[in-house]
Amino acid sequence: MAAEPNGFWRRVLAIDRRWIFVLIGVGTALPLLFPVNLPVTPSPRVQAAYNAIEAVPEGSLVLMSLDYEPDIMAELQPMSIAVLRHCFRRHLKPIILTLYPAGPRLVEMALAIASEAEGKRNYDDYVFLGYKSGNQAVVLGLGENIKGLFPRDFYGAATDTISLMKRANSFADFPLLINLSGSTIADYYIRIGASRYHRPMILGATAVMATDYYPYLSSGQILGLIGGMKGAAEYERLMGIVGDGRRGMDAQSLVHLIVVILVLLGNAALFATGGLKRRVGGGA
Amino acid sequence: MRFGPLVVTFLTGTTLIAIFFIPHHAAQETQSVILEWADVVYTFALILGSIALWMSHQKKVFQRAEGWFYSAVTLVALTGVTALGVVQGVSGTTLVGQIYDSVNAPLASTMFSLLAFFIASAAFRAFRARNVEATLLLVTAIVMMIGRVSIGEFVWSGFPPLTEWLLDVPNLAAKRAVAIGVGLGAVSTALKIILGIDRSYLGRA
Amino acid sequence: MGETLDTRWFDPNRLNMLVGLLLFITFLAINIWRARRSPDGLYIRPIAGLKALDEAIGRATEMGRPVLFIPGIGDMSEVGTLAAITISSKVARRVAELGCDLRIPCYDPVVTALIDGTTREAYREANRADAFRPGCVYYVSATQFAYVASVTGTMMRDRPATNIYMGAFYAESLFLAETGNLTGAIQIAGCDQVTQLPFFVCSCDYTLLGEELYAASAYLGREPIQLATIAAQDWAKALAAGMIVLAIILSALGHPWLGRLLKTS
Numbered sequence: 001m002a003a004e005p006n007g008f009w010r011r012v013l014a015i016d017r018r019w020i021f022v023l024i025g026v027g028t029a030l031p032l033l034f035p036v037n038l039p040v041t042p043s044p045r046v047q048a049a050y051n052a053i054e055a056v057p058e059g060s061l062v063l064m065s066l067d068y069e070p071d072i073m074a075e076l077q078p079m080s081i082a083v084l085r086h087c088f089r090r091h092l093k094p095i096i097l098t099l100y101p102a103g104p105r106l107v108e109m110a111l112a113i114a115s116e117a118e119g120k121r122n123y124d125d126y127v128f129l130g131y132k133s134g135n136q137a138v139v140l141g142l143g144e145n146i147k148g149l150f151p152r153d154f155y156g157a158a159t160d161t162i163s164l165m166k167r168a169n170s171f172a173d174f175p176l177l178i179n180l181s182g183s184t185i186a187d188y189y190i191r192i193g194a195s196r197y198h199r200p201m202i203l204g205a206t207a208v209m210a211t212d213y214y215p216y217l218s219s220g221q222i223l224g225l226i227g228g229m230k231g232a233a234e235y236e237r238l239m240g241i242v243g244d245g246r247r248g249m250d251a252q253s254l255v256h257l258i259v260v261i262l263v264l265l266g267n268a269a270l271f272a273t274g275g276l277k278r279r280v281g282g283g284a
Numbered sequence: 285m286r287f288g289p290l291v292v293t294f295l296t297g298t299t300l301i302a303i304f305f306i307p308h309h310a311a312q313e314t315q316s317v318i319l320e321w322a323d324v325v326y327t328f329a330l331i332l333g334s335i336a337l338w339m340s341h342q343k344k345v346f347q348r349a350e351g352w353f354y355s356a357v358t359l360v361a362l363t364g365v366t367a368l369g370v371v372q373g374v375s376g377t378t379l380v381g382q383i384y385d386s387v388n389a390p391l392a393s394t395m396f397s398l399l400a401f402f403i404a405s406a407a408f409r410a411f412r413a414r415n416v417e418a419t420l421l422l423v424t425a426i427v428m429m430i431g432r433v434s435i436g437e438f439v440w441s442g443f444p445p446l447t448e449w450l451l452d453v454p455n456l457a458a459k460r461a462v463a464i465g466v467g468l469g470a471v472s473t474a475l476k477i478i479l480g481i482d483r484s485y486l487g488r489a
Numbered sequence: 490m491g492e493t494l495d496t497r498w499f500d501p502n503r504l505n506m507l508v509g510l511l512l513f514i515t516f517l518a519i520n521i522w523r524a525r526r527s528p529d530g531l532y533i534r535p536i537a538g539l540k541a542l543d544e545a546i547g548r549a550t551e552m553g554r555p556v557l558f559i560p561g562i563g564d565m566s567e568v569g570t571l572a573a574i575t576i577s578s579k580v581a582r583r584v585a586e587l588g589c590d591l592r593i594p595c596y597d598p599v600v601t602a603l604i605d606g607t608t609r610e611a612y613r614e615a616n617r618a619d620a621f622r623p624g625c626v627y628y629v630s631a632t633q634f635a636y637v638a639s640v641t642g643t644m645m646r647d648r649p650a651t652n653i654y655m656g657a658f659y660a661e662s663l664f665l666a667e668t669g670n671l672t673g674a675i676q677i678a679g680c681d682q683v684t685q686l687p688f689f690v691c692s693c694d695y696t697l698l699g700e701e702l703y704a705a706s707a708y709l710g711r712e713p714i715q716l717a718t719i720a721a722q723d724w725a726k727a728l729a730a731g732m733i734v735l736a737i738i739l740s741a742l743g744h745p746w747l748g749r750l751l752k753t754s
Contacts, residue, residue, distance in 0.1 A: 017405040017671070024404045038434035041444065070389035071396040071634045072660070102392075102632070104374070105384050133327075136566075137319035140312070154375070183659070184567075208660065208684050214456050215463070230432060253435035259404050260429050263411045263422065270412055301510070305503050309494040326564075326599060333598030333628040340627055351646075395634035399660065402667040410691035462683050462699045464729055469681070469700030470568040471513060472722045477571060481521075481714055482706060484575040485603055 012269040020262060027258045031250035038250055042234040045217060049202040049224025050238045056176050058091045061167065063174040065189065067181040069102040072206055076180050078232035078245035079204045080110040083178060086239055088118035088125065095168050097129040099138055099185050104131050104154060127164050130154030139188040143171045143197050171197040180204035194221045204231065290480045297478030424450060505750060516721040524713035531716040538677050538695030539708050545675040546583050549650035555590035557649035559640060559665060560604060561656025562596040562633060569681040570600060573656030575706035577604050580653060581611035585620055593626040594643065596636045601628040637661045641668040654678040655702060658685045666692035679705060
């Protein structure tokens, strides 16, 4: 029996998507099991975020809002840990909150890792205020009366008895706002914290959402932008640490490469089977 | 005629627009109060939603409908976690904290990680050089995919600056254009609702 | 205390925005007047995705399979959600007329209550109140990926013939659209989140881009006053484009005052 012409390429075009899933699964797992530590070069946006923290005087308060849940923790948690460690190294005093109900546990985890690595302690070096519902209303409230919004911290201590909180009343008391967010909450901080109260601000977002905030960077409303796991890896590189961001970049590199090869194969198959000619001829 | 809701919508909408231009502290406090009201309404709606969720799954369990077992799991999880949270709190040392760490966090992360698989299969199907525009899209996608990861600079040092240019110039230009359209569309939609031109949210076309 | 209390009754930095808003309202008034004077005088260009809605609902009816309407994961503060509610009522009316099954899984409890109301009303308007099935509009979860799991599960189990995605979508867009693609459903999407549009374009048959979502209710309703709002929007867009070009030219000639005037605070 004669072989079907272009049989291989036709099979490529009709490939079961589960084979693609297998390739992606293997491509993700292998570099995590056998890391090669590919080089990471910080982008100007991440460098600018790093510089913004470097520019804050030692001992200053910084307001950190970590607004994400476990679904996107792979992208934002390494960022939180790296930024927290940077603040601790610079002897800054982060006041931390979250506007997501499932956020507090992630903040606790990030704080546990960062404070242990840099030898910092709750209440002496940082305060975790916990979760507050209301998104925009909370961000507005932060500009007026923080202790009114958070009469107690996450662990139940009255905020007006915490020494660090004595000088934390409103946005005006923070020389820097840091928002790491996977949602439109970042817009509230930009509109209210950065624009209305004129506070310097840096932002971290998922890779997909990061491009939404480029206009704010060029307009000067935010000073720096950390985008996705790559941004976290770049920040870790600036900090001289190896965290989940840098570890994840090997996997991300290989997966991108696999997708590129698949796309090229698909186009080669389309060309070989004449699909391209027919489509173009047919006015597709 | 649903006159009441239209009046409430008009007054709330115009008040919030006016407050946008009034920096007076009294106006800003009013805005905070209105937003807090919205939060309270949302909380009650959440209770309503939870009751509706309970009723729908309870019905499935009682009727032994297809997949009733999963509905039973939902009911047990809903009541169990709520009760534990109310009794013990939600910090890391509590049972809710442990459920969160060992069930919620891995499940949510797993769901999100599936995105990589879907993106790969969608890219394989969609990026085809069928005409000039599609070819441009294909080439840009390949440059971005290679240039945005560590392997890009390993292959060619020009990839990262090229991707930065793509993001900063063509991408930003297109985004701003769409954003201006979306912004004006949003103003138009908001005005339609505030002025009562569009009443479909009240159940009337 | 925090900052000193602001006692100003007007923010002069926002004067340009106030002027812009008043101009927009003027455009709206003029176009409503035009629409009332000559109801057939306003033209709206065809939107392929909306033209295909009828065909897609008809296909579901012929196949005896449900239509799945997904209103996104935005809350009532997002304009995309408001547009989704309007479109859902038009879809519900058409579904009621043709007599096929409709399912609307919701993410936000407030949106659930509103869509439930508008859907009932749409069935009543189509004189098919008896065909409305309580529970066809249902609340799933306000957790993003729990919602995704439930909706994709519905797609795989019930195999809807038509999936309509309208509203505010975020990371879940590709999950939903790819799963729908896998089941072979006709898919029509509309979204105002620029970052999610490419995902819908890849996986759906028709996609409404950005503001087309907001124009959908006017397009589907064909009421002259609704069309007038689209015309006003176009006038405002033309003015914005003209101002931007003029500001660029003036800046290049060393007169940056117009650019500064347009800058928002």
